[in-house]
Amino acid sequence: MGKYLVKRFLLMFPTLLGVAILIFVLIRVIPGDVVELRLAGDSSSVSQELLDRERIRFGLDQPVWKQFVTWMAGVVRLDFGTSMWTGAPIWEEIKLRFALSMQVAIMATIVAVVLAIPLGVISALKQDTWVDYAVRIFSIAGLATPSFWLGIVFILVMLIVFKWLPPMVYTPFWVNPWQNMLQLIWPALAVGYRYSAVATRITRSAMLEVLREDYIRTARAKGLMQKLILSRHALKNAMLPVVTVIGLEFAFLLGGLVVTEQVFNLNGLGLLFVQAVAHRDYTLIQALVMLVAGFFIVVNFAMDMMYAWLDPRIRYR
Amino acid sequence: MRRALVVFIAVLAMATLAVPVQAQDKPRYGGELVFAVPSQPPTYDGHQEETFGLIHPVAPHYNTLLRTDPSDKTGTKPVGDLAESWTISRDGLLYTFKIRSGVKFHDGSDLTSKDVKASYDKIIFPVEPMKSSRKASYQAVQAVEAPDATTVRFKLKWPESSFLLNVSSPWNFIYKADILAKDMRYYEKNIMGTGPFTFVEHVKGSHWVGKKNPNYWDKGKPYLDGYRALFISSSSAQVAAVRGDRAHIQFRGFTPADRDSLVGALGSKITVQESPWDCVLMVAMHHEKKPFDDKRVRRALTLALDRHEASKNLSKIAIVRDVGGVQVPGTPYATPPEELEKLAGYGRDINKSRAEARRLLKEAGVPDGFSFTFKNRGIPQPYEPIGIWLIDQWRQIGLNVKQEIIEASAYHPMLKRGDFETAMDFACGFIVEPDLDLHRFASTSDANYGKHKDVVIDDLFQRQGRATDPEERKKLLRAFEKRLIDEEVHVLYTLQWHRIIPHSSKVKGWTITPSHYLNNQLDTVWLAE
Numbered sequence: 003m004g005k006y007l008v009k010r011f012l013l014m015f016p017t018l019l020g021v022a023i024l025i026f027v028l029i030r031v032i033p034g035d036v037v038e039l040r041l042a043g044d045s046s047s048v049s050q051e052l053l054d055r056e057r058i059r060f061g062l063d064q065p066v067w068k069q070f071v072t073w074m075a076g077v078v079r080l081d082f083g084t085s086m087w088t089g090a091p092i093w094e095e096i097k098l099r100f101a102l103s104m105q106v107a108i109m110a111t112i113v114a115v116v117l118a119i120p121l122g123v124i125s126a127l128k129q130d131t132w133v134d135y136a137v138r139i140f141s142i143a144g145l146a147t148p149s150f151w152l153g154i155v156f157i158l159v160m161l162i163v164f165k166w167l168p169p170m171v172y173t174p175f176w177v178n179p180w181q182n183m184l185q186l187i188w189p190a191l192a193v194g195y196r197y198s199a200v201a202t203r204i205t206r207s208a209m210l211e212v213l214r215e216d217y218i219r220t221a222r223a224k225g226l227m228q229k230l231i232l233s234r235h236a237l238k239n240a241m242l243p244v245v246t247v248i249g250l251e252f253a254f255l256l257g258g259l260v261v262t263e264q265v266f267n268l269n270g271l272g273l274l275f276v277q278a279v280a281h282r283d284y285t286l287i288q289a290l291v292m293l294v295a296g297f298f299i300v301v302n303f304a305m306d307m308m309y310a311w312l313d314p315r316i317r318y319r
Numbered sequence: 320m321r322r323a324l325v326v327f328i329a330v331l332a333m334a335t336l337a338v339p340v341q342a343q344d345k346p347r348y349g350g351e352l353v354f355a356v357p358s359q360p361p362t363y364d365g366h367q368e369e370t371f372g373l374i375h376p377v378a379p380h381y382n383t384l385l386r387t388d389p390s391d392k393t394g395t396k397p398v399g400d401l402a403e404s405w406t407i408s409r410d411g412l413l414y415t416f417k418i419r420s421g422v423k424f425h426d427g428s429d430l431t432s433k434d435v436k437a438s439y440d441k442i443i444f445p446v447e448p449m450k451s452s453r454k455a456s457y458q459a460v461q462a463v464e465a466p467d468a469t470t471v472r473f474k475l476k477w478p479e480s481s482f483l484l485n486v487s488s489p490w491n492f493i494y495k496a497d498i499l500a501k502d503m504r505y506y507e508k509n510i511m512g513t514g515p516f517t518f519v520e521h522v523k524g525s526h527w528v529g530k531k532n533p534n535y536w537d538k539g540k541p542y543l544d545g546y547r548a549l550f551i552s553s554s555s556a557q558v559a560a561v562r563g564d565r566a567h568i569q570f571r572g573f574t575p576a577d578r579d580s581l582v583g584a585l586g587s588k589i590t591v592q593e594s595p596w597d598c599v600l601m602v603a604m605h606h607e608k609k610p611f612d613d614k615r616v617r618r619a620l621t622l623a624l625d626r627h628e629a630s631k632n633l634s635k636i637a638i639v640r641d642v643g644g645v646q647v648p649g650t651p652y653a654t655p656p657e658e659l660e661k662l663a664g665y666g667r668d669i670n671k672s673r674a675e676a677r678r679l680l681k682e683a684g685v686p687d688g689f690s691f692t693f694k695n696r697g698i699p700q701p702y703e704p705i706g707i708w709l710i711d712q713w714r715q716i717g718l719n720v721k722q723e724i725i726e727a728s729a730y731h732p733m734l735k736r737g738d739f740e741t742a743m744d745f746a747c748g749f750i751v752e753p754d755l756d757l758h759r760f761a762s763t764s765d766a767n768y769g770k771h772k773d774v775v776i777d778d779l780f781q782r783q784g785r786a787t788d789p790e791e792r793k794k795l796l797r798a799f800e801k802r803l804i805d806e807e808v809h810v811l812y813t814l815q816w817h818r819i820i821p822h823s824s825k826v827k828g829w830t831i832t833p834s835h836y837l838n839n840q841l842d843t844v845w846l847a848e
Binding site for chain 1: 359360361362368369448450452455507508522523524525526549550551552553555556559560562563564565566726727728729730731732733735765
């Protein structure tokens with residue numbers, strides 16, 4: 003078990019290095035740079051002298067390998083530098099957005115798990131009954147509905163029917179839980195619904211497969227209670243693919259809610275990401291990619307640990 | 320008797336109705352103005368930045384030497400802000416400004432002419448590594464002097480008719496000299512001004528808050544207790560914010576469709592202000608690429624455009640409307656309509672113009688069905704509808720045009736490289752002033768993307784800028800315009816942008832201008848309820 007985890011842990015570093023090289027090169031391949039964009043503004047008249055001076059200030063006149071080495075030297079010290087667009091330290095740019103995105107991701111995951119697991123299990127147990135059909139329709143509708151579209155529907159209903167709009171400024175939960183919830187519950191529901199649809203489908207199919215296993219039949223034959231069979235034997239074994247889906251979706255939510263964040267005007271990482279790309283803010287893009295990649299890797303590592311807990315065969319391998 | 324009673328009741332009713340109107344017109348104190356800002360300030364230093372994302376939230380913290388009259392719809396009348404009065408020497412080479420006394424910075428220290436000088440030195444003569452985005456606009460300035468605590472003098476190398484409007488620039492915040500002396504970069508991350516509102520907080524990507532400056536020099540102002548700028552990038556979220564009463568106004572502009580949806584939903588709760596906008600899309604034609612090196616071809620391209628018909632139709636779907644020349648319609652140096660119609664492509668008889676265009680193309684050896692590429696910027700409003708319109712118009716004179724959309728971030732480098740045959744060029748001014756709007760057409764300008772070389776244009780531009788008599792300046796401008804868009808057709812103007820601001824009817828004391836960079840100090844703004 004220990005060897006398994008150490009191996010998984012060590013694999014994180016080459017993955018992160020690969021991501022770092024990839025993003026560093028890719029972002030520089032795209033035409034346009036932060037200096038042009040910042041100085042061009044609404045008007046397109048900027049002197050070449052001013053552009054050159056700004057490029058030197060940002061170190062963009064240096065060879066790419068030198069820029070990469072300088073950046074990596076900072077990264078290993080967890081110093082991601084300053085934003086080329088605002089001049090503020092990267093962490094300052096990220097921290098508020100990180101809190102918001104993390105909260106939406108957690109809330110959406112809670113919504114998804116609370117809906118998906120009971121619905122998936124019931125659907126499997128009541129296979130081919132009206133209950134199963136209802137759950138399947140609910141989950142397929144969720145898969146077919148983009149969360150930003152659902153968000154727009156929420157907004158329009160609130161505006162037209164209730165003449166009300168959620169707050170547009172983020173209030174941290176510890177400052178005012180009510181205001182915080184008023185703003186974030188809607189995106190969490192919009193995102194959580196689609197997320198739950200994926201998880202419901204996976205839970206249902208995994209449960210159906212497990213319920214047909216010999217050990218479940220054996221448990222039933224020896225007279226074990228249905229509740230125990232489900233919780234101790236069936237559900238635990240069916241959870242492996244469900245955990246994978248939940249983990250990946252959760253990691254995706256951290257930086258992937260670009261359109262939903264725009265719809266609800268959430269000051270999250272997804273929106274920051276889009277702005278950073280639009281501004282060609284290299285340092286910020288690199289830091290965000292590293293953050294999201296690091297988050298994916300950590301979530302994957304946590305999932306690996308959970309697999310080991312759920313499936314003893316992995317532990318003893 | 321009965322008739323007298325009716326008259327009495329009528330007078331009484333009118334008097335009763337008149338009371339609320341009067342009460343409404345009298346500014347009311349209190350309240351927080353909430354406005355949406357579609358962009359964000361990169362830094363807080365107005366001397367360096369270029370985006371309205373800075374002006375909208377930051378301007379209320381500062382004063383400028385002069386400003387444009389906040390009640391003037393053309394945004395072209397300079398009035399004193401920190402300057403109480405000013406005089407101009409007879410030769411036009413010395414401007415002397417008397418600075419108001421009793422003006423205090425938000426930290427309680429007094430403002431003197433030293434602060435004005437330090438701020439203008441930073442703008443006009445930036446010391447490395449500082450940059451100044453508007454240094455080029457003050458090439459005429461030889462020196463800024465502060466002979467005593469309340470006097471500032473600008474010595475000019477040559478007379479410049481745009482000088483007063485140039486010092487009314489909304490970007491030229493007056494900073495504190497002592498701070499600049501210690502740290503030139505202080506104002507990139509901090510606020511310390513004399514303006515009507517003091518700084519409370521900026522949460523990046525979220526909002527900006529200012530509160531009333533109780534020691535503001537203009538006694539009785541501001542009317543608001545404070546303001547809150549919400550950074551909202553999505554236009555649909557901006558509309559929703561105004562509709563849902565989460566924001567009173569967005570100062571940049573909405574589309575006609577947004578205006579109609581807000582008016583439809585909110586009726587009298589919404590007030591709409593509209594103005595020609597000091598922004599315009601032009602077509603740059605590369606003078607070093609065939610057949611655009613031939614002025615007959617360039618003239619044919621402008622003759623093909625039915626601007627008057629487009630004005631009626633495009634204004635329903637895009638943020639454009641008026642047919643204008645090189646200055647915003649309705650402003651002091653705008654082309655009178657009867658003169659405008661004499662220019663190529665501005666006449667009312669489109670069939671005649673297009674027949675002439677076809678003749679010119681044939682004469683220049685351009686075959687029917689000739690293909691070329693038009694590069695357009697990947698921004699929906701108004702680039703997309705204007706691009707489609709141009710292609711349609713050119714097809715009607717037998718040209719086959721392929722549109723290539725370039726992502727917004729990569730667009731400016733493409734223009735600078737000259738990597739185009741024809742391309743959409745764009746300009747937005749912060750004050751309608753010929754010097755500021757037309758410098759881009761000088762042969763040596765960095766924004767001369769079509770790479771024309773025209774000594775006549777250069778000479779006319781310089782002469783109009785130095786003409787101290789407005790009538791003489793108008794004549795020179797008309798000659799410049801005729802040369803630029805009629806005789807040589809170095810560039811092709813499309814339609815003037817149209818600024819539409821639908822805002823909560825509670826917002827009073829704010830007047831739209833052709834520039835979304837003006838009138839953001841908020842000292843005159845008040846809320847009716």
